[in-house]
Amino acid sequence: MRKEKRLSGLLCVIALAVLAGACGKKVPTAEEALAAPMGEEKGITVSAKYSIELEATPAQEDTSMSVKTSVSVLLSEELQFLDGTMSVEAGESRVEIPVKSYGVKDASGNWTMYQFHTETNVWTYSRAEAAADLIKLDLSGVRDATVQEAEKGSAVYTVTGKISLSALGIPGTEALDKLVDISGLMLDFTAVYDKKTDTLQTITYDLADQAGQSGGTVTKIHVEVDSIESNPEPVTVPDEVTDTAAAATEEEGFDPGELYVRDEEPVVSQPEEAEAGGLSDFGTAEGGEVSSSITAWISDAAKSDRTLKGHEPGDGSKTMGELVFGEGVEFNPFDIGYKILEEYGYEVDYYVMDALFQFMVSATPNELINMGGYPPEYWEMTGEHERLAWTYLYDFGCLSDEMVTGIGLPLDKIQAMKSEL
Secondary structure, three states: OHHHHHHHHHHHHHHHHHHHHHOOOOOOOHHHHHHOOOOOOOOOOEEEEEEEEEEEEEOOOOOOEEEEEEEEEEEOOOEEEEEEEEEEEEOOEEEEEEEEEEEEEOOOOOEEEEEEEOOOOEEEEEEEOOOOOOOOOOOOOOEEEEEEOOOOOOOEEEEEEEEEHHHOOOOOHHHHHOOOOOOOOEEEEEEEEEOOOOOEEEEEEEEOOOOEEOOEEEEEEEEEEEEEEEOOOOOOOOHHHHHHOEEOOOOOOOOHHHHOEEOOEEOOOOOOOOOOOOOOOOEEEOOEEEOHHHHOOOOHHHHOOOOOOOOOOOOOOOOHHHHHHOOOOOOOHHHHHHHHHHHHOOOOOHHHHHHHHHHHHOOOHHHHHHOOOOOOOHHHHOOHHHHHHHHHHHHHOOOOHHHHHHHOOOHHHHHHHHOOO
């Protein structure tokens, strides 16, 4: 009889345990979920993909500015990695910029930040006591957070709240901050968690009801985070980055705020040595009309009889600018744009002109080849203006097929782009 009672009691305990398990795991509080969004407190590496859209109109201006960014990030206590593309539009100006950077923490706790610069095709580094303000998955800044439990049987639950824009470190906000006061802007925050593991699946940030700001109006902020993964494949800084990176200066880096258009005149850096002409008159060239932004800065090099096409690459010992404009001739990006209109029949974007100028006055093809050329991922990291610049140089005759491949450029893709010039 005693054995039967013991057996009956044991079965009751087992039944209660099964019933407790069947009720499902308790959904954590909002504070618990936000404190450990990947289910762990420390020592975790997180990767994610971000899609970002920012739009604003500065005060007393009709032209809006739009910044769209698509990046992959990897964040840990010792490493930060960001890779993607930023597209900036202001008025009729538009540029697409590759975004790539690494941050590495050393044994003393200091950080080395590596940044890729599209204008010069070089890496630079800087030292810091703390990591750069890259996009974060630190959600400790979320305010008024609440948990929205999903319907019965759902595999997820949702945490909502508000967070300040400045707490996110979103690429492109520094450009907006130059034009519109974004301090204090709050975003509506929504995060979806997996119910079994209490880990993040997606995050969405949207502009709350505070669009009007002194200094202008922010009309849209929308951020989506997905493909969130814990402890992904490790990332290391490539040797070609650490071996070639130069110390950064304050002037280096692309400033998307420079694209903003005022009085219908693009704000771009102008070459100091160019001979300025009248801004009011449009020029003409064989093939069409030249905008005032070019006629203001063309020099005698553009008006010479020299052509862009039909050059022989030679032995690769001359710079490409020397091949096109002649040895000892000073020229600027607008000269190149003027000649392209003259010979191709259309005007190119300033950033194509500038990329061409940088390639033409820098290392010779042989020097680039002897340095090992560009890494395999270079072409995919570049923007459209750089790819077009290399294609034009190939079409000018400055580069042979062997030089193209020796520099590390994809010959088949350049030949395909050449057919569309």
